[in-house]
Amino acid sequence: MWGWSMELCHFISDSQAKEVIRSMNQLRKLNALCDVELVVDYERFPAHRVLLASCSDYFRAMFTNTMCESMRTSVPIKNVSPGVMKIILDYVYAEPITVNAENVQELLPAASLLQLHTIQQACCEFLERQLDSSNCLGIKVFADTHNCAELSKSAEKFICQNFVDVMKHDEFLNLSKEDLESLIKRENIAVDSEEPVYEAVIKWVCHRLEERRVFFATLLEHVRLPLLSPQYITDVLDQEPLIRTSFVCRDLLDEAKRYHLRPDMRSKLESRKTLPRVSLKEFLVIVGGFGLNQQPIDVVEQFESKNNEWSMLPPLPSRRRYVSATQLGGNIYVVGGYDNANRLNSVCMLDPCRSMQWKNVASMNIRRGLAGVVSYRDKIYVAGGFDGSSRLSSMEVYDPNLDKWEMMPGMSIGREGSSIVVCSDMIYCIGGYDGLTILRSVNRFDPREGRWMTVTPLSVGRSGAGVAVVDDLIYVCGGFDGSQHLSGVECYNPRMDMWSSVANMNNARCYSSTTTLEKKLYCAAGYDGATLLSSAERFDPLANKWSPVSAMATPRCDAGICVYQRF
Numbered sequence: 001m002w003g004w005s006m007e008l009c010h011f012i013s014d015s016q017a018k019e020v021i022r023s024m025n026q027l028r029k030l031n032a033l034c035d036v037e038l039v040v041d042y043e044r045f046p047a048h049r050v051l052l053a054s055c056s057d058y059f060r061a062m063f064t065n066t067m068c069e070s071m072r073t074s075v076p077i078k079n080v081s082p083g084v085m086k087i088i089l090d091y092v093y094a095e096p097i098t099v100n101a102e103n104v105q106e107l108l109p110a111a112s113l114l115q116l117h118t119i120q121q122a123c124c125e126f127l128e129r130q131l132d133s134s135n136c137l138g139i140k141v142f143a144d145t146h147n148c149a150e151l152s153k154s155a156e157k158f159i160c161q162n163f164v165d166v167m168k169h170d171e172f173l174n175l176s177k178e179d180l181e182s183l184i185k186r187e188n189i190a191v192d193s194e195e196p197v198y199e200a201v202i203k204w205v206c207h208r209l210e211e212r213r214v215f216f217a218t219l220l221e222h223v224r225l226p227l228l229s230p231q232y233i234t235d236v237l238d239q240e241p242l243i244r245t246s247f248v249c250r251d252l253l254d255e256a257k258r259y260h261l262r263p264d265m266r267s268k269l270e271s272r273k274t275l276p277r278v279s280l281k282e283f284l285v286i287v288g289g290f291g292l293n294q295q296p297i298d299v300v301e302q303f304e305s306k307n308n309e310w311s312m313l314p315p316l317p318s319r320r321r322y323v324s325a326t327q328l329g330g331n332i333y334v335v336g337g338y339d340n341a342n343r344l345n346s347v348c349m350l351d352p353c354r355s356m357q358w359k360n361v362a363s364m365n366i367r368r369g370l371a372g373v374v375s376y377r378d379k380i381y382v383a384g385g386f387d388g389s390s391r392l393s394s395m396e397v398y399d400p401n402l403d404k405w406e407m408m409p410g411m412s413i414g415r416e417g418s419s420i421v422v423c424s425d426m427i428y429c430i431g432g433y434d435g436l437t438i439l440r441s442v443n444r445f446d447p448r449e450g451r452w453m454t455v456t457p458l459s460v461g462r463s464g465a466g467v468a469v470v471d472d473l474i475y476v477c478g479g480f481d482g483s484q485h486l487s488g489v490e491c492y493n494p495r496m497d498m499w500s501s502v503a504n505m506n507n508a509r510c511y512s513s514t515t516t517l518e519k520k521l522y523c524a525a526g527y528d529g530a531t532l533l534s535s536a537e538r539f540d541p542l543a544n545k546w547s548p549v550s551a552m553a554t555p556r557c558d559a560g561i562c563v564y565q566r567f
Contacts, residue, residue, distance in 0.1 A: 028047060040082045045089055049063045051093065052092060088119065163190055163200075164191065184219065188277065193229075195228065197223050198237075201219045285301070290321035290557055300313040305549070324368075330353055332350045336371050338369040345367040394407065413441070417432045417464045430462075455494075456499060460488065462486065464512075473494075474491065477489045521541070
């Protein structure tokens, strides 16, 4: 007779759930066992109530409340086209769908109406990737119309950061007076002087002069005329008929002239109009690494491209090399590393805009040096690295709201010295060292599906290469191939799954620090096979050219790098 233990066996099958939905989809296409028809412009779409209700709060309310539609076998759906309804039902029945330029303007309102939040989010992410100077104003209006707060915020940020280019396009000329006024009142539009703001107002008014001249004085109130140069005031503003024919505008001009003519009175004339606008600036930050004699360092430096200057930030709480860094929510996170005794799982964070003090947050589950780290959708992902005894294939993710790390599906192979980056909503882990071989392989992780896959490998195996993304292309810079330190750069196009070569760096660099700043690629520090480097260089993808920038104060290697923004 068998003896049974009291242990319980829990079994859950994802494949069974997928098979159920696949079978329901086949039944739908055969119009079998369907219990409702959605009628869209006289086209009929058979479906299953239970599946519609499980995916959409709209349908859940319709079919589970006392609405008249809950009892009908035929339900009309308004404000949705048949083509879009087909896409939506394909999604409900777990078929792949594609968001593109042809369908997004219909698909987003329909997804919003039917409360299909995942499709709505996918549409917003697609539009965010399409933002440019010619369409950002229209996307902002579209986002506000459909209550897409994150997309609206991204569009607004883009508009402010690219104001000078935005005003060159037709969308700008078609702004309402209220929207233009709201824009030029902002503190954070990125302009080097008030000249572009004044010229934007003139351009907008003159586009429909007879209709818009009545708004000119009101709009001119928001241009900070005292900040214009005396020469510009006399050569341009004094000659403008719209100003010369308006008492209000002439008073504003006289106020600006007094500010320049009476420097002794400036303290009394100071107002919001005399304060320069404060636009967002991007700063590149390099943290830790090893310095001379291969000793870990705690030095943190930041670079501002406008001034081509490096400056110091508060040092790390402890010295560490083999370190990784990323930015999330305006904060700089420094992850793992090596303190010359142990690989570390500790994580510290700096808010460079407020406290300027490092503080510890939750430690990772695993000790990691030379790991890859990246931020994606308000979370931090860390993959690979070396724990002191083995190369790691594992990945974990950090949620700052919970201050907690959680393990994720691992890669097929352990690797240290690999580079990790986000491109087109995928996380790529590139190259590295598995303990025996310098790797060419590239793994891609889909955060939505939670699985890894392999894509086309590098042309050359690289460990300690720098990686960054510009315009949805991945650039892999330098590294070590097992025999020499590299200056070569490869570029990966995810859409074509293809690598190509671009211009070499001026220096060979291994374990350098690489990132994207203002749509340029920056590579700093590293080791060239003979010398520890403090130099830095910048790559312009359009010109396919590397140019030197100012060197750091501290030569280093194995340092973390990230970019943050502040006013």
